[in-house]
Amino acid sequence: MNDRGTMKWTSLMLPEHIALLNDMWEEGKHQENPILDEQKLMEINSQLQRAIHNDLTIEVKHNAGRDYLTKKGKLHKVDNVSLQLDDHTEIKLDNVLDVYID
DSSP states (O other): OOOOGGGGGGGGSOHHHHHHHHHHHHHTTOOOOOOOOHHHHHHHHHHHHHHHHHTOEEEEEEEOSSSEEEEEEEEEEEOSSEEEETTOOEEEGGGEEEEEEO
């Protein structure tokens, strides 16, 4: 028996049900935050300190729910919870994966 899984039932389903199933499958594809080791966290902290003290442009790689994104700009402020770029973009420090200085 050649079972095609959910494909064989889609012809019997309403379009709304198909859309809900597709949304459910897409939700399962979101990216998880990797666990950063102590050395990487110290490196990120060092890059942020250097960028804010010297007014340098940075590129931040971060997790934005489903994907990993990069955002470029000058660092406006950093606190214990988040960082803010000059265009008022706020990124939680827990979601920061890497920081590059241009």
